[in-house]
Amino acid sequence: MTEEKTARPHRARPESLEALGFPGELPEDWQQRAVAALGRRVRKQPDLRFFLNACVKCGACNDACHAFLGTGDPGNRPVARQDLLRAVHRRHFTLAGRLFPKLVGALDLDEAMLERWYSYFHQCSECRRCATFCPFGIDTAEITMAARSILAEIGLGQKSVAEVIAKVHRTGNNLGLNPRALRHTLDSLEEDVREETGMDIRFPLDEAGADILLVTPSADFYSEPHVSGLIGYAKVLHAAGISWTLSSHASEAANFALFLGSDEHMRRIARRIQEAAEELGTSRLVFGECGHAWRVAYNFPALLGGDVPRPRHILDLTHELIGNGIIRLDPSRNAGMAVTLHDSCNVARGSGMGVHPGGQLDIPRAVLAAAVPRTVEMPAGTTGDRTFCCGGGGGLLTDEMMEIRIKGAAPRAAALRQAVEGSGATHMAAICAICKSQFSEVLPHHGFDRGMVVGIMQLVGRALVL
Ligand code: SF4
Ligand code: SF4
Structure with a gap:
């Protein structure tokens, strides 16, 4: 070698x-x-x-x-x-x-x-x-x-990481979207959901006084519908009657400063989210599906100091709403699916979720089980805190790193093959924008269809009884 x-x-x-x-x-x-x-x-x-x-x-x-x-x-x-x-x-x-x-x-x-x-x-x-x-x-x-x-x-x-951090400082998100572009995207999503459900489900932006400020990876604004969680978040919050808003000042959950190892820039991006919450008069922060963003958010109290509260994960909130009967899911709306979970490493090993130890492993599984007819586990030694990385985390999700990304995904792909051949898995769910994007691109190199990758909140959105 x-x-x-x-x-x-x-x-x-x-x-x-x-x-x-x-x-x-x-x-x-x-x-x-x-x-x-x-x-x-x-x-x-x-x-x-x-x-x-x-x-x-x-x-x-x-x-x-x-x-x-x-x-x-x-x-x-x-x-x-x-x-x-x-x-x-x-x-x-x-x-x-x-x-x-x-x-x-x-x-x-x-x-x-x-x-x-x-x-x-x-x-x-x-x-x-x-x-x-x-x-x-x-x-x-x-x-x-x-x-x-x-x-x-x-x-x-590194080019992509440094440029993305600079863009977040300038515009509030990794994609450089200004408030008009954001509003335009959210209007399109409202239209899509109206066509699908016949209902007016809002995607609010910069609405002062909302109960919840939702911070999500900007990838959710443009990802393919089968992986973006945004429609699922909006449907759940609508069904629960919770007022919420996105912010154009902090329209990004991702915090690429973690990849650069820069505490200063990580803090600056995190503070921007706190500023948005203060400006909008919103005391509750909820984060969407993004692995490393959640790792940083989970550590907000240590990172930002003072009495900064820990944000909540959208899956934790959804789990509670299902548990106390405020929302109801009908798994038959995801008929034919047998879904295995790829534990995203930044969630499984880098943070917690909910109030119980191990919630970062149990809560995604419980919500998934409520949303689909059948769930199956990956082979032992590849789940929970032993999960394999998707191969695209840590700032590797760039075109020039494609070869190592494909090779790095091989252990997860081998585990997935066992779940498919041994347990009949039809899909693999993830709760991280990077995992979802990486798998959509590299799984075809390992003999799988890119549509095999799904997001849990997207499945929840489809199963939700409105
Ligand atoms: S397992 Fe720990 S002690 Fe052993 S080689 Fe690796 S880093 Fe060193
Ligand atoms: S990529 Fe390899 S060396 Fe780096 S943290 Fe993961 S297991 Fe360790």
Whole structure:
């Protein structure tokens, strides 16, 4: 097996990085800056310090990683990925590394190492599966985020991620939609739902005083109807008689700053949502189906501090409304479907849901079971906190990363095949806009129809008795 360092996302343009406060190009003193940034990050983050020092090289994490399993590239072994940062840390921040670098595996951050950082830290989807297999809980995602943040600090940001963050700061969403375009899209959805149901179901925007501010991934505005959750959210809230609104100031749940490892930008995007809620006089925040957005939202109290409440997930709310009889679902409206659930890694491993431990696993299953005639589980070892990443998370969802995305989806596709052949699954549901988009594109490369992927809230919308 040899390393394939060719998989790397496009670099951000200088103006995109400068808009985020990073240098546009690699400065002359990039090595010193990178080492200083590493030192700062390790001082600030005790868990990172532990992760860099605790590994015993047992290798238990290696076969956990979809990127390694799918590509066979040894550079994608989690421990190899970690070692890229570990070796540089050891070189500069340990006595043995300074005095006897070769003896202790300490390495300089030279141009070749920088290239490996850029390539391999952008092939990690920050999914954390490896951490669940490590006896010490070493979390490669944290190491990846630290490395990416250092890369951005020396002018080596990823194009799609940096540009999307800049767009959210400017317009409030990843797509750069202005309020008129948003309203136009919502009008079209109202029209579609009127045609389907004969009812006037509203998609409100910027309505002050609503009970709920709904924040959803902007992908929901334009996704194909079989995966977008927006119609499902609107129908459920309408049926429950809950007043709600979207916001043009914060029309994005996704928070790509997580992929850049930038706490500052993550906080800025999160604050924008808080500002929108305050401006609209809305105290309850509900998030739509987006895995990493929910991971950030679940951590709002820690991220934003003060007495910021934790937002609620749309599935948690829907689950409650079903449970107390306020809404009713008729699974026969999804006749013929046997649906298996792809646990999205950022939800399954990066957050909770509802008030009970494990709610992030139980609640999606309970809502799915209420919406379709039959559910089936994926094979053991590929569900819950052992779920495989879709292969497109962590900022990998770009065209230039397609080859690694297809290979990285192989473990999930193999599990899906077992669910289809062994249990008769006809569809796979996901609760993440990135998972849904990734699967729609890559599953055909593994012999499945792209229409096999569905969103839970879309199924709920179809099953809802109005
Ligand atoms: S976080 Fe996920 S993608 Fe990254 S090394 Fe671990 S298992 Fe692989
Ligand atoms: S499982 Fe943990 S200790 Fe073992 S090699 Fe992987 S990161 Fe190191």
